[in-house]
Amino acid sequence: MRIVVGVTGGIAAYKTVQLVRLLVTDGHDVHVIPTENALRFVGAPTWEAISRNPVTTSVHDDVPRVRHVALGQAADLVVIAPATAHTLAKMAAGLADDLLGTTLLATTAPVVVAPAMHTEMWRHPATRANIETLRKRGVRVVGPDSGRLTGDDSGPGRMVEPERLKDELDGLLRPAAVAPGPAGNDLEGMRVVVSAGGTREPIDPVRYIGNRSSGRQGVALALAAADRGAEVTLLAAHVEEGVLTEAHAHPRIQVQPAGTATELGEGVRTAAGDADVVVMAAAVADYRVAEVSETKLTKDSAPGGGLELRLVENEDILAGLARDRRAGQTIVGFAAETVASDEELVERARRKRERKGADLLAANAVGWSAGFETPDNAVVVVDARGEVVARAGGTKREVAEAVLDAIAAVRAGA
Ligand SMILES: Cc1cc2nc3c(=O)[nH]c(=O)nc-3n(C[C@H](O)[C@H](O)[C@H](O)COP(=O)(O)O)c2cc1C
Structure with a gap:
C-alpha cells in the first residue's frame, strides 16, 4: 500500500x-x-x-x-x-x-x-x-x-x-471484511460513543482511588455496535490493552484513552457532539480528591496516625449528556448496584434513570464476586416510562447485543 x-x-x-x-x-x-x-x-x-x-x-x-x-x-x-x-x-x-x-x-x-x-x-x-x-x-x-x-x-x-x-x-x-453482527447492519451510518472501564482519581503521584471495572462490557458494546455497522468512538478509562486488542483492530472503532472522571467527561462530551447514541458504560468516580499531593504521601504526612482525604463531588457526566442532548440523540446509562433482589434492582434502575434523565438505563447487580472482572454479566434495561424493555444474561457480548436491540427499538419509536 x-x-x-x-x-x-x-x-x-x-x-x-x-x-x-x-x-x-x-x-x-x-x-x-x-x-x-x-x-x-x-x-x-x-x-x-x-x-x-x-x-x-x-x-x-x-x-x-x-x-x-x-x-x-x-x-x-x-x-x-x-x-x-x-x-x-x-x-x-x-x-x-x-x-x-x-x-x-x-x-x-x-x-x-x-x-x-x-x-x-x-x-x-x-x-x-x-x-x-x-x-x-x-x-x-x-x-x-x-x-x-x-x-x-x-x-x-x-x-x-x-x-x-x-x-x-x-x-x-x-479490507473491510467485518462480519455483520447477529442483527445484521441495523446500525449502519450511526455514530455511537461508548465509555468503558473505570476512572482513577489521583491522591498523589503514585496512588489513586479507582474501581474494579475491567471495561469488558463497554468494549463488548463497542464491538457489537461496530459489527452492526456503527462508527464507534470508544473512550477507554484504564482498560487493559489485552481487553482492547479487538477494538484497536476494528476499522470502525476509534479508541481514545481517558484517565480521570474529568478527562472522561471532556472526551465524551466532545465525541457526543455529532453522535446519535451515547452509552455510558464506564464506572465513573463520584468523587475526586480535593487536594492532590504533588509528592508521595508518607506516614509522616499524618503524624497523629490516620490520614484524612477530603473528597469533592465530580460532575455527573450522564445527567449532563441527557440535559444537553440534541434532538434525536439517545443517551444510555449503566448502573452497577448492590441489591438483595431483582425487584430492588429494577426499582433502583427506574429511580436512577429518572434522576439522570437518560433514555435507557441498564442496571446490573454487582458484589464481591459478580459483575466486575468476569466474562459474564446480567442486566435489566428500563426505558423512560419506567418499563423493563430488556433482560439479558450471558456473555458480555450477548448482553451488549440485547442492550443495542433495546437502543435500536427506542430509536425506531417502539
Ligand atoms: C520545542 C517546540 C515544541 C513544539 N511542540 C509542539 C507540539 O507538540 N504541538 C503543537 O501543536 N505545536 C508545537 N510547537 C509549536 C509548533 O511548532 C508551531 O505552532 C508551528 O507553527 C507548527 O507548524 P506546522 O504545523 O506547520 O508544523 C512546538 C514548538 C517548539 C519550538
Whole structure:
C-alpha cells in the first residue's frame, strides 16, 4: 500500500521515525511529507533514509511530476503524526500553502491524525472546534494520550505511541471484511460513543482511588455496535490493552484513552457532539480528591496516625449528556448496584434513570464476586416510562447485543 506520512512541527516527530520504520518493514511504500517546521525537529535525511523515498516540503520541487497532487491521488492512506494545533487548524480551513496541505486536499484516501500538543492547546475551543470539523469530514483522530508532556506538566496531549498508531492504520488498511453482527447492519451510518472501564482519581503521584471495572462490557458494546455497522468512538478509562486488542483492530472503532472522571467527561462530551447514541458504560468516580499531593504521601504526612482525604463531588457526566442532548440523540446509562433482589434492582434502575434523565438505563447487580472482572454479566434495561424493555444474561457480548436491540427499538419509536 502507498502511505503518505505527514509530519508537523512538534517534539513527538521523533516517534514518527519509528512509525515509518514499522510501515516500511511491513512492505508499504511510504512517502514522508514534513512541514518546514517539522524539519527543525527531525531532518530530511532521516526521513529519506528511513522511508527510502525522496522528501520535500515544497510544492515547487519536482514540478514536472505535479507532486503537489500526485502523492495525494496515489495514496491509499494519509496519516499526520504528530498533528500540531496549527496543522489541524490548517486542515479544518482547507489551507494548501505547502506540499502537505495540497496533498491533503488532493486525496480521497482515509486520513488519520495523531494530535500532539500541550493540554491547554488541546483543550482550547479553537482546537476542539477544528477537531470536530475534521471528525465530521471523516478524519480519524487517534489519541492524544494522557501523560507526561514536554517539560514538567502532564495531561492529555501526548502523541499515541507509534505501535498503537500502526495498529490503527493496520485496521484501516485491512479490507473491510467485518462480519455483520447477529442483527445484521441495523446500525449502519450511526455514530455511537461508548465509555468503558473505570476512572482513577489521583491522591498523589503514585496512588489513586479507582474501581474494579475491567471495561469488558463497554468494549463488548463497542464491538457489537461496530459489527452492526456503527462508527464507534470508544473512550477507554484504564482498560487493559489485552481487553482492547479487538477494538484497536476494528476499522470502525476509534479508541481514545481517558484517565480521570474529568478527562472522561471532556472526551465524551466532545465525541457526543455529532453522535446519535451515547452509552455510558464506564464506572465513573463520584468523587475526586480535593487536594492532590504533588509528592508521595508518607506516614509522616499524618503524624497523629490516620490520614484524612477530603473528597469533592465530580460532575455527573450522564445527567449532563441527557440535559444537553440534541434532538434525536439517545443517551444510555449503566448502573452497577448492590441489591438483595431483582425487584430492588429494577426499582433502583427506574429511580436512577429518572434522576439522570437518560433514555435507557441498564442496571446490573454487582458484589464481591459478580459483575466486575468476569466474562459474564446480567442486566435489566428500563426505558423512560419506567418499563423493563430488556433482560439479558450471558456473555458480555450477548448482553451488549440485547442492550443495542433495546437502543435500536427506542430509536425506531417502539
Ligand atoms: C520545542 C517546540 C515544541 C513544539 N511542540 C509542539 C507540539 O507538540 N504541538 C503543537 O501543536 N505545536 C508545537 N510547537 C509549536 C509548533 O511548532 C508551531 O505552532 C508551528 O507553527 C507548527 O507548524 P506546522 O504545523 O506547520 O508544523 C512546538 C514548538 C517548539 C519550538
